Amino acid sequence: MAQFPHYRPSLSLRLAEEVGDDLGLLAGGLALIYIGVIAAVASGTGAFYILFPELGALSYDALTRPRGQWASAPLLLAITPALAGVIGTVVTRSLPYGFISVAITVSGAFAVLATLRSPIAPAISAGLLPLVIGVESWWYPPGILFGSTLLALTSILWQRYALAITATATPPPREEVEFERGRRQTRRWIGEVLAFVLIAVVFVKLTGWRFILFPPLVVIVYEMLREPAGCTWASAPVRLPLVCFLSAAGGLMFHDAIAYPPLAAILSMLCGIVMLRIFRLHVPPALAVALLPMVMNRPTLAYPVAVGIGAALAAMWASLTVPAGEVRNA
Numbered sequence: 363m364a365q366f367p368h369y370r371p372s373l374s375l376r377l378a379e380e381v382g383d384d385l386g387l388l389a390g391g392l393a394l395i396y397i398g399v400i401a402a403v404a405s406g407t408g409a410f411y412i413l414f415p416e417l418g419a420l421s422y423d424a425l426t427r428p429r430g431q432w433a434s435a436p437l438l439l440a441i442t443p444a445l446a447g448v449i450g451t452v453v454t455r456s457l458p459y460g461f462i463s464v465a466i467t468v469s470g471a472f473a474v475l476a477t478l479r480s481p482i483a484p485a486i487s488a489g490l491l492p493l494v495i496g497v498e499s500w501w502y503p504p505g506i507l508f509g510s511t512l513l514a515l516t517s518i519l520w521q522r523y524a525l526a527i528t529a530t531a532t533p534p535p536r537e538e539v540e541f542e543r544g545r546r547q548t549r550r551w552i553g554e555v556l557a558f559v560l561i562a563v564v565f566v567k568l569t570g571w572r573f574i575l576f577p578p579l580v581v582i583v584y585e586m587l588r589e590p591a592g593c594t595w596a597s598a599p600v601r602l603p604l605v606c607f608l609s610a611a612g613g614l615m616f617h618d619a620i621a622y623p624p625l626a627a628i629l630s631m632l633c634g635i636v637m638l639r640i641f642r643l644h645v646p647p648a649l650a651v652a653l654l655p656m657v658m659n660r661p662t663l664a665y666p667v668a669v670g671i672g673a674a675l676a677a678m679w680a681s682l683t684v685p686a687g688e689v690r691n692a
Contacts, residue, residue, distance in 0.1 A: 396513065587683060
């Protein structure tokens with residue numbers, strides 16, 4: 363299998379700091395507006411799946427980090443989630459939820475990333491989402507394509523504006539060297555991710571809670587096991603489950619309390635952003651966790667509990683499979 367291109371969260375974090383707090387706040391506000399627009403379209407058309415939850419993670423990272431891998435690959439940002447969504451839809455229509463269907467879906471998403479050499483890891487979640495919530499509509503991939511294409515166009519315009527302001531910022535060479543040292547053997551980490559996915563399915567079967575293996579969890583594990591030296595949450599085994607649990611709880615609260623979906627989506631994502639800042643942990647998939655209740659059928663309090671359990675399992679699995687020397691301190 364081809365080697366995956368490498369996402370550089372530590373490098374992009376340094377560059378994000380150079381942008382400045384004011385521009386960062388503006389970018390965060392733009393991401394919230396974008397999510398509100400997507401939620402309005404989803405609500406107006408009745409196609410709830412247009413609000414693909416990982417758009418929260420993608421929009422926040424692409425807009426607050428204009429030099430990051432996601433913002434720097436707008437074409438892949440537009441098409442990768444939709445292609446993974448096709449695989450997820452086919453599997454959902456063909457197989458029941460279980461070990462085989464989950465493994466095929468996740469492996470298929472990995473294959474899409476490898477074939478395209480795409481850094482858009484949240485596409486994995488796009489593939490798994492239909493299987494978890496039971497979306498069988500062929501309109502699901504086009505719905506994702508609409509949202510991700512709009513985001514790609516927005517990120518291009520924003521990147522030009524942001525980089526014009528920060529034209530003097532240059533990537534520090536030392537970060538590149540440190541990043542390359544964080545690379546792990548492809549076959550090894552793929553096996554570890556798939557093993558975790560199957561273990562999580564066991565917990566799903568035992569409890570009946572599908573959202574123990576919530577779709578963004580695979581993205582979280584993917585980043586931790588692939589490049590622990592560059593993953594900001596690989597060394598945060600306590601903060602990671604807390605951020606995910608509280609983001610999920612906030613998303614559930616706003617979903618239940620606010621009848622207007624665009625406002626509920628904006629406040630849910632804002633809650634996730636606040637959690638990231640409070641715990642000082644840049645884990646964009648937590649924003650997808652906050653938005654997931656918007657596409658769930660009657661979410662209950664079991665949802666944030668399941669999310670917390672799943673995130674704790676991921677942290678434990680990473681601590682068992684990744685040597686301590688390979689993890690960068692968050």
